[in-house]
Amino acid sequence: MALKINVKKSGFADVKNLVKHITEKNRVIKATPAKEVSAVFPINENAKRLHPDYQKMAISKVIDHAGAGAKTYVFKADKAAYFRAGQYLSVALTIDGSVLTRPYSISSSPDLTKDGEYAITVRRTPNGFASDWILDNWKAGDEVTVSEPLGNFFYEELRDCDDVIALAGGSGITPFLSMAYAIRDKAEDFNLTILFGSRTEDSILFKDELDAIAKECDKVKVVHALSEEERDGFEHGFINADIISK
Numbered sequence: 001m002a003l004k005i006n007v008k009k010s011g012f013a014d015v016k017n018l019v020k021h022i023t024e025k026n027r028v029i030k031a032t033p034a035k036e037v038s039a040v041f042p043i044n045e046n047a048k049r050l051h052p053d054y055q056k057m058a059i060s061k062v063i064d065h066a067g068a069g070a071k072t073y074v075f076k077a078d079k080a081a082y083f084r085a086g087q088y089l090s091v092a093l094t095i096d097g098s099v100l101t102r103p104y105s106i107s108s109s110p111d112l113t114k115d116g117e118y119a120i121t122v123r124r125t126p127n128g129f130a131s132d133w134i135l136d137n138w139k140a141g142d143e144v145t146v147s148e149p150l151g152n153f154f155y156e157e158l159r160d161c162d163d164v165i166a167l168a169g170g171s172g173i174t175p176f177l178s179m180a181y182a183i184r185d186k187a188e189d190f191n192l193t194i195l196f197g198s199r200t201e202d203s204i205l206f207k208d209e210l211d212a213i214a215k216e217c218d219k220v221k222v223v224h225a226l227s228e229e230e231r232d233g234f235e236h237g238f239i240n241a242d243i244i245s246k
């Protein structure tokens with residue numbers, strides 16, 4: 001089938017219209033101030049809130065876990081980006097002129113971000129550069145710079161089973177404590193059994209908090225194993241296949 005194309009000759013009116021259009025365009029460009037056009041789109045604002053480049057926060061509280069050689073630092077700001085329990089913050093530090101970062105899992109409930117709050121728990125690493133410095137220098141009122149919440153170590157309903165067994169030792173409890181809080185606060189919904197290895201009863205991090213959550217919430221169970229002590233109500237030794245299969 002032959003194409004029917006209607007070709008018209010461009011006439012004087014077309015040229016006149018074109019000139020009018022260019023003149024108008026130049027008038028609008030000239031009348032517009034030479035500054036960035038700012039438009040606020042709610043979706044961009046939301047993305048910035050969820051994924052800030054960095055977050056400046058104040059240390060509002062320091063909790064000493066003397067028996068475990070660790071301290072919990074509570075950070076507070078007007079806003080804190082929401083996180084999935086299990087994620088970490090990358091903490092920016094300048095120590096004797098060296099600029100560095102260290103990741104620390106968030107140990108608090110995701111619910112507390114509504115009040116602009118996170119907590120991290122730092123344990124002293126023998127000869128550790130950053131942990132030593134943090135534990136000896138950070139105090140309430142100091143300002144810290146942290147990243148947005150990072151990492152994929154969180155419960156994902158589509159991927160993970162309803163029943164999760166967590167194996168933790170020492171400060172490795174922090175992401176699971178946050179998950180336990182999240183289950184208690186109904187931000188997450190799965191059954192969590194934490195097998196938590198510590199050296200002695202006195203050195204167990206967050207024992208009271210974990211026991212209180214387990215008492216309050218039947219989806220969270222905590223089994224303590226002590227490697228350097230035999231006590232009633234505790235497993236003895238390192239976490240092994242026998243303890244896991246129980």
Ligand SMILES: Cc1cc2nc3c(=O)[nH]c(=O)nc-3n(C[C@H](O)[C@H](O)[C@H](O)COP(=O)(O)OP(=O)(O)OC[C@H]3O[C@@H](n4cnc5c(N)ncnc54)[C@H](O)[C@@H]3O)c2cc1C
Nearest residue numbers: 102103104105121122123125127128129130131132171174
């Ligand atoms: C995702 C994630 C989450 C984490 N969450 C937590 C948390 O909640 N709480 C927590 O306390 N920690 C956590 N950590 C660990 C934390 O980030 C730091 O690694 C820890 O605090 C030690 O840092 P540091 O600078 O004190 O030690 P570093 O100075 O980095 O030293 C680490 C170890 O390496 C040894 N070492 C250093 N240099 C050398 C060398 N040249 N040769 C041989 N050995 C050497 C040191 O003696 C030390 O034992 C987490 C780590 C990751 C990856």
